[in-house]
Amino acid sequence: MKLFLLLLATVLLTVTLVCGYVPSTLPRGLRGSLRPTFTSPSSSYLRPSPLRMMDAAAQLPEVTLYQFQTCPFCSKVRAYLEYNQVPYTKVEVNPSNKKEIAFSDDYKKVPIAMINGEQVNDSAEIISRLQAVLGRTAENAGDPDEVSKYRTWVNEKLAKTLPPNIYRTIPEALTVTGRIADTGNYSPWESFYTRYIGGLAMFAVSKGLKKKMDITDERQALYDAANEFVDAVGDRQYLGGETPSTADIEVYGVLDSIREFDAWRDMMDNSRIKPWYERMDQVMKKTPQPIAA
Numbered sequence: 432m433k434l435f436l437l438l439l440a441t442v443l444l445t446v447t448l449v450c451g452y453v454p455s456t457l458p459r460g461l462r463g464s465l466r467p468t469f470t471s472p473s474s475s476y477l478r479p480s481p482l483r484m485m486d487a488a489a490q491l492p493e494v495t496l497y498q499f500q501t502c503p504f505c506s507k508v509r510a511y512l513e514y515n516q517v518p519y520t521k522v523e524v525n526p527s528n529k530k531e532i533a534f535s536d537d538y539k540k541v542p543i544a545m546i547n548g549e550q551v552n553d554s555a556e557i558i559s560r561l562q563a564v565l566g567r568t569a570e571n572a573g574d575p576d577e578v579s580k581y582r583t584w585v586n587e588k589l590a591k592t593l594p595p596n597i598y599r600t601i602p603e604a605l606t607v608t609g610r611i612a613d614t615g616n617y618s619p620w621e622s623f624y625t626r627y628i629g630g631l632a633m634f635a636v637s638k639g640l641k642k643k644m645d646i647t648d649e650r651q652a653l654y655d656a657a658n659e660f661v662d663a664v665g666d667r668q669y670l671g672g673e674t675p676s677t678a679d680i681e682v683y684g685v686l687d688s689i690r691e692f693d694a695w696r697d698m699m700d701n702s703r704i705k706p707w708y709e710r711m712d713q714v715m716k717k718t719p720q721p722i723a724a
Contacts, residue, residue: 492564494519495545497532500614501607503590504554505542507684511558514680514715515565525616555586558677572671573678581663581670581678589656590685595649596694598637603693605630610691650697657686657702664707675714683711 494512496519498505512519524531524541532543535550543550544557551560598604608630612622637649646652660670660682669675675683686708689695699705 491517492547492561493545494561495522496520497522497524497543497545498541499524499526499611501611501688502541503593503685503688504586506688507585507681508542508544508554508557510680510684510687510715511561511677514675515561517561517565523614523616525621527617527621531616555582558681562677572669572674573676577663578670578676578678581660582681584660585678585681585685589660589682591644592646592649592653592656593685593689593694594633595637595641595644595646596653597689597692598633599649599694601631601634604634604637607692608633650694650701653694653698654702657698657704661703661707668710669707675711679711683708683715 494517496505496508496512498508498521500523509519509521522531529539532539532541535543535552538552540552542554542557543552544560545551546557546560546564551557597607605626609626611629612626615622615625617625641649644652664670667673669679671677671679686695686698686704699708
């Protein structure tokens with residue numbers, strides 16, 4: 432029994448990292464911090480880059496992204512890179528042993544990016560560093576204060592509504608952990624364990640998250656967050672006006688991380704975000720193929 436509880440606690444730690452949240456109910460020694468990722472559309476066709484259109488002489492950085500495939504925070508970094516047509520190498524991190532990021536002594540979360548050989552931690556810091564390296568890019572459109580406000584909102588509100596929604600029921604939880612098992616860097620045993628034991632564990636954890644965040648109806652909380660952003664956009668095409676701002680790209684990336692799940696489909700049907708999302712799809716759909724390491 433003790434062995435089972437220890438294994439279950441390990442799974443809880445592993446799979447909660449995939450939604451960027453570690454519940455306070457885990458034993459203190461097991462509380463960790465790895466955030467996860469997801470796959471966005473890609474194509475060998477290269478559309479004109481907004482960055483290159485502004486500055487043909489711009490020097491593109493060399494980027495390696497260490498990530499989890501189902502992580503909303505990793506997904507928004509990918510969205511930023513792909514919007515700006517920045518080629519990058521993608522390294523999937525095994526959340527059990529994290530050997531892929533063993534080089535990072537003090538920081539064990541994802542995403543981590545190596546930008547021109549320099550380690551940058553945390554999705555917001557990675558995007559800000561890329562902006563500095565790339566120079567003033569097209570997605571700097573919009574009021575700076577408004578863009579900054581919604582870049583913070585993405586992390587502090589929108590992303591936090593996702594775990595209670597994607598793990599809401601046992602079938603939904605098993606779908607998500609199955610996706611994690613299929614795309615993660617796992618051994619066969621770790622894959623089986625994550626898919627089934629992890630799914631049941633995350634279903635239980637999601638109820639604690641819902642209570643912690645004082646959410647009565649998790650779906651309605653997601654719809655309300657989506658509508659809040661739509662209201663901010665107003666009658667503009669994007670928060671940035673005629674072109675997407677950094678906040679538009681980050682909101683899109685976070686929501687794209689749940690694209691294969693019921694919560695995303697329900698959000699499309701029951702909130703007002705679909706027209707904006709479809710416009711973002713059009714500017715994001717033709718992107719370079721990342722290199723999987």
